[in-house]
């Protein structure tokens with residue numbers, strides 16, 4: 001039996017996120033197949049297109065062959081040069097949509113941990129406690145009527161199951177608001193911890209939520225390939241695989257001593273618990289980005305002219321975001337990290353510089369220091385395949401403008417607007433490059449910019465991280481070919497088997 005049954009945690013993940021953003025933006029019919037394309041590749045496939053066999057691993061040409069009526073929308077390109085090597089794509093549309101979604105979630109739920117551009121963990125424990133009223137069992141059960149329930153169902157006379165039911169009601173309300181106010185569908189998992197909630201949110205996509213009662217956890221672990229547990233997808237999972245085990249329950253056969261001998265004490269405890277569905281990790285409320293990254297994959301820049309051009313573009317982009325972040329979040333980045341990949345060196349190298357202090361001339365000072373650092377770095381050799389600049393290690397500044405602080409806080413329930421009157425757009429030191437970065441559109445208004453900045457994670461880093469996800473995870477995300485947006489009228493019992501069968505391993 002899983003512990004931590006006092007807590008109720010939801011994991012919410014948008015369905016085919018980038019594709020939905022384009023559908024809403026372009027007013028595309030819900031049933032129309034649509035993919036988001038980046039150059040020849042496909043980075044998001046909506047559910048109608050998945051139903052016709054399109055996957056994220058298809059090239060744009062293959063998509064058209066499989067599904068001639070599929071709408072292909074290219075991600076935004078931030079340059080007059082529309083060719084891949086010279087142009088930089090922008091994920092700003094998706095960051096902005098993400099910001100709006102998170103603003104809504106924060107309006108309704110206090111403890112929210114942003115896990116990526118399109119997913120969040122919600123700690124519903126306190127809200128559940130407040131909503132627990134006296135109702136009869138049948139009435140309580142009906143509160144989970146639009147959820148799929150794993151295992152043998154729920155017993156509303158049990159405290160842990162009742163908490164889950166109330167958590168599912170809160171999650172369902174939230175999903176409905178996201179749908180009605182912003183137009184996006186999402187899926188959710190509701191469980192007693194983060195790991196189980198995350199597993200469940202992927203089980204019945206799209207537009208559905210799945211509950212994980214404690215009573216089903218051991219049954220789930222019996223059949224669950226341990227690789228599906230997010231934290232066991234990487235190196236640790238690889239080491240476990242070497243033991244010749246496949247399911248979480250098979251890993252349960254190893255006691256703590258045996259696991260400690262192989263993995264060390266800390267990892268052993270973690271593995272021991274997680275394969276039993278035990279996860280004590282907290283939902284960490286977080287809405288400010290930990291770092292800001294501007295990066296570009298290059299096709300082998302051969303000389304300083306090319307590298308300097310990219311350094312300037314990336315530094316300008318980063319600097320723009322920093323200026324606004326300084327105003328809105330009342331803090332300053334202390335470090336600047338330059339990452340690069342030389343053709344001759346297989347790994348990415350990162351070097352850290354103190355961030356030049358003070359805003360005056362800072363962009364120029366950043367550039368000068370970066371260039372001098374790179375010139376003195378022996379491993380920096382042409383051709384260069386990747387450049388990334390990260391502003392990190394933020395320190396709070398003494399607050400001098402209360403209205404800006406207020407601006408960041410979620411608005412009160414029922415009110416959709418944060419106070420913005422006193423927030424000024426940042427002064428830009430390089431209008432030419434700003435124009436280039438913003439493309440032909442008018443600069444976004446301060447509210448939009450602030451929303452984006454306050455919520456933004458490093459989208460590029462996210463894409464990189466997601467790309468590194470192992471094949472099992474990727475095929476899981478893209479193999480759930482279930483379609484249709486209809487909500488269930490009655491509680492449904494979900495078979496764990498059907499989820500497990502969906503994922504080719």
Ligand code: CTP
Nearest residue numbers: 014015016017018019043044118463466467477
């Ligand atoms: N993404 C990406 N590169 C990847 C994986 C994902 O650019 N290697 C983008 C996708 O375009 C996606 C968003 O990040 O829309 C969120 O990813 P994810 O939740 O994994 O997939 P979804 O497309 O949202 O699909 P699902 O409904 O399965 O969650």
Ligand code: CA
Nearest residue numbers: 013014015016
């Ligand atoms: Ca998603």
Ligand code: CA
Nearest residue numbers: 013116118119
């Ligand atoms: Ca996701």
